[in-house]
Amino acid sequence: MDILQPHIQLGNNLGIRYALLPGDPTRLDRIAPFLEQVEELKFNREYRSLRGIYKGVPVLAISTGIGGASAGIAVEELRQIGVEAMIRIGSCGSLQPQVKLGDLIIVSGAVRDDGASKTYIEEIFPAVPDAELMMYCIEAAQEKTLPYHVGIARSHDSFYTDNEEAIDAYWSKRGVLGCDMETAALFTIGHLRGVKTASLLNNVVAYEEDTSESIASYVDGESLSMQGERNEILTALEAFVKLEKKRTSL
Numbered sequence: 001m002d003i004l005q006p007h008i009q010l011g012n013n014l015g016i017r018y019a020l021l022p023g024d025p026t027r028l029d030r031i032a033p034f035l036e037q038v039e040e041l042k043f044n045r046e047y048r049s050l051r052g053i054y055k056g057v058p059v060l061a062i063s064t065g066i067g068g069a070s071a072g073i074a075v076e077e078l079r080q081i082g083v084e085a086m087i088r089i090g091s092c093g094s095l096q097p098q099v100k101l102g103d104l105i106i107v108s109g110a111v112r113d114d115g116a117s118k119t120y121i122e123e124i125f126p127a128v129p130d131a132e133l134m135m136y137c138i139e140a141a142q143e144k145t146l147p148y149h150v151g152i153a154r155s156h157d158s159f160y161t162d163n164e165e166a167i168d169a170y171w172s173k174r175g176v177l178g179c180d181m182e183t184a185a186l187f188t189i190g191h192l193r194g195v196k197t198a199s200l201l202n203n204v205v206a207y208e209e210d211t212s213e214s215i216a217s218y219v220d221g222e223s224l225s226m227q228g229e230r231n232e233i234l235t236a237l238e239a240f241v242k243l244e245k246k247r248t249s250l
């Protein structure tokens with residue numbers, strides 16, 4: 001019998017190994033044109049899903065909402081239905097002048113400034129991606145000559161504390177490239193559950209610019225950020241093709 005997972009509302013008859021994880025449910029509309037045989041699946045709470053085929057590889061795309069708590073639930077439930085590899089295709093704010101609007105950050109490690117990952121394991125445990133999947137993302141970005149940076153992101157739980165400027169300055173000074181809200185939970189929970197993870201972040205907030213204004217212009221379709229979004233979707237899909245080639249060649 002096909003048992004539906006309580007939040008994502010998907011069951012294990014899907015038989016899909018690879019999932020793209022955007023935060024925003026509307027990003028699925030921009031993922032769909034990259035795929036063939038697109039089929040919308042479910043939309044429950046923040047979890048909107050569709051399936052499709054990219055270069056012969058079946059993929060699932062499912063939004064995870066805002067924050068590590070809801071992303072963590074998605075990781076757990078996707079694993080229950082047999083998903084083996086997940087790539088976040090998120091947005092982020094830049095903490096470095098060289099990370100321009102629409103540039104990608106391929107995250108090699110995340111500062112665990114979120115709550116969700118801490119409920120699983122103590123803070124000294126690192127939040128890191130699957131090395132091979134991250135390498136496939138780097139190779140794909142290189143092959144497509146996309147603007148990208150590889151490095152650390154900080155995952156946080158709020159934009160609106162009284163201290164945001166000082167917090168950003170602190171992590172910027174320590175070489176952190178940008179901030180999002182889900183990568184730390186994705187990496188930590190993925191590792192503990194034996195799921196391969198990677199995270200690609202499209203920069204939608206220029207260095208030292210106002211976060212809420214920049215996110216609003218991204219939502220309105222500002223062009224560099226939108227190109228960055230297409231770039232991260234393409235990079236993640238190409239990385240899955242590489243992973244599938246490796247799996248089927250073994």
Ligand SMILES: O=P(O)(O)O[C@H]1O[C@H](CO)[C@@H](O)[C@H]1O
Pocket residue numbers: 022023024065066067089090091092179180181182215
């Ligand atoms: O655009 P997504 O993937 O949702 O990612 C970023 O945008 C949201 C905040 O605006 C947070 O989820 C943050 O991580």
Ligand SMILES: O=c1cc[nH]c(=O)[nH]1
Pocket residue numbers: 091092093094179180181204205211215
């Ligand atoms: O600055 C930003 C922009 C997007 N998402 C974040 O988490 N932070």
